[in-house]
Amino acid sequence: MKEDNRPKFTTKFGVIAATVGSAVGLGNIWRFPYEAGMHGGGAFLLVNLLCVLLIGIPVVCAEFVLGRASRRNIFGAMDYLAPKGGKWWRIAGFLGVLSGTLILSFYAVVAGWTLEYLFQSLSGNLTAGGVRESHAEFNNFTAGWRCVFWTIVLLSINGVVVLRGVKKGIENVSNWLMPLLFVLLVMMTVNSLLLPGAMDGLRFLFIPDMAHVDSSTFLSALGQAFFSLSVGLGTLTVYGSYFPSDTKIVKSASIMAGLDTLVAIVAGMIIFPAVFAFGKEPAAGPQLVFEVLPDIFRQMTGGAIWSSVFFLLLLIASLTSTISLSETGVAFCIERWHLKRSKAVALTMGFVTFFGIFCALSFGPLAHVTFFGMTVFGLFDYVTSNIFLPLGGMMVSIFVGWIVDRVTVDKQLSPASKYVRKSIVFLLRYVCPLAILAVFINNLIG
Numbered sequence: 001m002k003e004d005n006r007p008k009f010t011t012k013f014g015v016i017a018a019t020v021g022s023a024v025g026l027g028n029i030w031r032f033p034y035e036a037g038m039h040g041g042g043a044f045l046l047v048n049l050l051c052v053l054l055i056g057i058p059v060v061c062a063e064f065v066l067g068r069a070s071r072r073n074i075f076g077a078m079d080y081l082a083p084k085g086g087k088w089w090r091i092a093g094f095l096g097v098l099s100g101t102l103i104l105s106f107y108a109v110v111a112g113w114t115l116e117y118l119f120q121s122l123s124g125n126l127t128a129g130g131v132r133e134s135h136a137e138f139n140n141f142t143a144g145w146r147c148v149f150w151t152i153v154l155l156s157i158n159g160v161v162v163l164r165g166v167k168k169g170i171e172n173v174s175n176w177l178m179p180l181l182f183v184l185l186v187m188m189t190v191n192s193l194l195l196p197g198a199m200d201g202l203r204f205l206f207i208p209d210m211a212h213v214d215s216s217t218f219l220s221a222l223g224q225a226f227f228s229l230s231v232g233l234g235t236l237t238v239y240g241s242y243f244p245s246d247t248k249i250v251k252s253a254s255i256m257a258g259l260d261t262l263v264a265i266v267a268g269m270i271i272f273p274a275v276f277a278f279g280k281e282p283a284a285g286p287q288l289v290f291e292v293l294p295d296i297f298r299q300m301t302g303g304a305i306w307s308s309v310f311f312l313l314l315l316i317a318s319l320t321s322t323i324s325l326s327e328t329g330v331a332f333c334i335e336r337w338h339l340k341r342s343k344a345v346a347l348t349m350g351f352v353t354f355f356g357i358f359c360a361l362s363f364g365p366l367a368h369v370t371f372f373g374m375t376v377f378g379l380f381d382y383v384t385s386n387i388f389l390p391l392g393g394m395m396v397s398i399f400v401g402w403i404v405d406r407v408t409v410d411k412q413l414s415p416a417s418k419y420v421r422k423s424i425v426f427l428l429r430y431v432c433p434l435a436i437l438a439v440f441i442n443n444l445i446g
């Protein structure tokens with residue numbers, strides 16, 4: 001596709017809103033606090049920051065470079081930028097697109113849960129009637145067809161947004177939702193910090209607990225950085241391909257990574273003070289949000305309002321992430337098979353909805369259908385996060401560090417200084433592939 005007729009984001013704000021929208025999601029709001037809790041609190045945070053800085057930001061830059069230099073999705077970008085005879089790189093690109101759609105299939109299920117919880121919060125049901133069995137309630141809901149319904153609703157919203165295209169759909173929606181997300185975050189943080197016992201929560205999050213620091217801290221922190229920054233699957237390549245030619249890639253990657261990390265920390269500052277103030281267990285995992293928090297909201301003054309604000313926040317965060325994942329598939333179909341956007345959206349969303357239904361049913365009717373001991377949901381989650389994501393990240397860093405012509409990379413990274421450009425290429429060539437290899441091996445044997 002020629003540079004001129006490819007759709008583009010129109011403003012600097014739009015570029016930041018869309019990329020931050022992709023990065024900030026369930027990964028920040030439930031995964032980060034829980035991982036931090038399990039791996040030494042403040043120490044995890046420190047290692048995570050290092051990973052974002054030394055590995056995350058260079059790989060984000062690499063994806064933006066791929067997209068903008070080729071004006072193609074990851075499959076087309078690898079095909080276009082590989083030297084003659086390097087066509088097999090396309091396979092890596094295809095793997096990226098495929099895993100992006102598979103991530104979307106299970107991510108949409110969890111995002112669908114937030115729709116149910118928002119609905120229940122707004123109607124007052126979630127917080128009515130005092131403390132009760134949140135665990136059974138969550139299990140009942142996820143075991144039924146209601147969660148299939150919400151998955152389909154969520155994917156349909158995605159379909160409508162990406163159907164409207166890059167400017168009117170993605171950029172427009174991000175421009176509205178991201179500022180709203182930040183306002184809701186501030187409201188929730190103030191509320192949490194005013195709770196009695198808030199200090200214990202902050203101590204848990206920020207003070208390193210050396211007893212929980214081991215080799216897995218480093219590896220989990222890197223895995224968290226990757227998932228949270230949306231790197232490795234070509235999602236950011238597609239967004240990079242919509243950047244205007246004067247967008248500063250290094251600066252955008254840094255702002256995106258900075259805000260993404262900030263939101264993760266702030267999410268911890270919202271959740272842990274509340275968890276400690278109400279005497280709950282901080283390392284509860286996914287249930288933290290869907291089982292522990294409703295109990296807390298029930299005991300809080302104005303609980304129905306706060307739970308509505310919280311689940312709206314979670315919904316917005318997941319929606320802008322699922323939009324970026326949807327566009328990864330849509331852009332591929334448009335370019336690869338020369339489909340109209342409407343057909344590409346129908347095809348991608350049809351594919352994802354099909355697999356999404358199986359993921360949604362994994363907690364009820366299909367709970368007994370397992371592969372290698374995992375449900376469909378578990379399998380998709382495991383294969384994409386532990387295999388495709390690190391593998392994709394490694395391919396991208398090797399491809400941009402070693403294969404793509406240096407002049408092209410330099411041109412895309414400028415106007416960053418020569419020193420910055422050299423450092424990024426150095427990190428992409430040596431540090432990123434080796435570090436990712438370590439995570440990869442650890443995940444496979446761990």
Ligand code: TRP
Pocket residue numbers: 022023024025026027028103226227228229230231232233235321322324325389
């Ligand atoms: N980063 C998002 C989150 O933190 C999830 C996400 C969106 C993602 N696009 C991605 C993860 C691409 C990996 C790859 O929730």
